[in-house]
Amino acid sequence: MARESLLIATLVELADNLVDDFDVIDVLTLLSLRCVDAIDVDAAGVMLASPGGELQFIASSSESMRVLELLQIQADEGPCVDCFKSGTAIINHELVEPDQRWPNFAPRAIALGFHSVHCLPMRLRGRTIGALNFFRKEKGLLDDEDVVLAQGLADVATIAILQHRTSLDAKTLNTQLSIALDSRIIIEQAKGKVAQATGTGMDDAFNRLRSHARNHNMGLTSVATMVVEGSLSGTNLDVPGPAKRH
Amino acid sequence: MSVPLAAQRRLRIVASDRLLAIFTLLSQREGTRPRAGSLCAVAAEFTNLSGAGIALVSTGRQYTSLCTSNTVARKLMDLEFTVSEGPCVDACLSEFAIDEADLIAANDRRWVAYAPSATDAGAHAVFGFPVRIGAIRLGALSLYRDRPGPLNPSQLSDAYLMASVIGRAVLAMQAGAPPEMLAIELEREATFDFSVHQAAGMVAVQGSMTVGDALVALRAHAFATNTALSELAVRVVIRQTSFDPNFGAWRDNGVALTE
16 A cells, blocks of 8 residues: 555544544534634533533633633523523523522623623433523624524534434444344344245234234244244244234 | 644544534434434535445344435445445445445456446446444445546545444434334334345245345346346235246246246
């Protein structure tokens, strides 16, 4: 292999390893910076729920944002905390002093030059896993287009986190996937054998496999494996009672 | 060869940047609801190639198609499963990318059966990337282009990144499914060709052979008659085509076929 292509191969392999163990903080910091570029906000930050349900600071576009995110966690109040707890977006909330909703958070945010806040929940399979925070120095409203864009960015953050979490338990999941694929294939093969042996269709064949498994207190995959391997004939399966249509 | 720390740092930044680009494309297609189909579409778009397909390989070395981004990609995937050769099948077993930058000029000895049919289907250059996480093999990403030519270095590293993202996305979809069951997210959108396995079961009984041998017989017949394996499987399942063991021949609607 030429020196140059060897170098490319090495770099490519390294890039692959980086994904295997990709830096979620790095990616989300980059995303926070993109938010500031893409929409009319001055600072953005990501907070995530720990397995115990506590919010944790993950990434932000600036140091002042980081300070405010940490303050929200310490004081257990602020837009991100509310957004995370309720699972609904907070858009165009103007900060005032004194602020009844967030007495500790609002003055600190105003002192750092921020006058309005927006927060979007990061939702996955019906659960809120974190929130994306935006702060503005101006008082005016975010336009609708920016709100849609912001939700899109929250979705990107959610995908990044899902990818990262999956890496952590990849081994178990892959074993499950592999078993699920294999047993699905075996069941389809068994359906074919039963359908041919009994002159029925695939649905009937499947019902026979299932009722045989149930009657003999066996797993569906075990019955299917026996049929495929030939230790159980397709004609010897229990025939289910009158089919219940649903 | 060791890569200097500065280069590693630079690569890490590039990787984060490109990963973010993939996540953005995915979110545009699916929000945060994982869908198998968008993985193929995003793979083709992100690598700037004509089309993409993803195959999964089970522990029993059975290949199944997860998704394809267009009809050519679908034909290529079907072809690979029929002849058991090609970039995707090879990449499933490989550590590195498999590539054929010019299927016509190469006069391929590696893929004698695959190359001419793939060209007919509309592919001029084909690439396969293993989808794995560490030492775990999941399957492969296959990419094709309707014009000849190699991948440039950034397409190459983008394709590797995409393959890694695919691995995690597939596992993430499977997460939460009951044991021994495929996740709904995978089944609903996927183009899994389970009829091939149903047909193998039927032919096994027709010819009194093992399911494995029946699968080989189906593949051979599909190739000999220039039929897609999935099409032949459907014909077997609806009892249009069958195997007659007495004559060792295939019959279409009861009429013996000569190959």
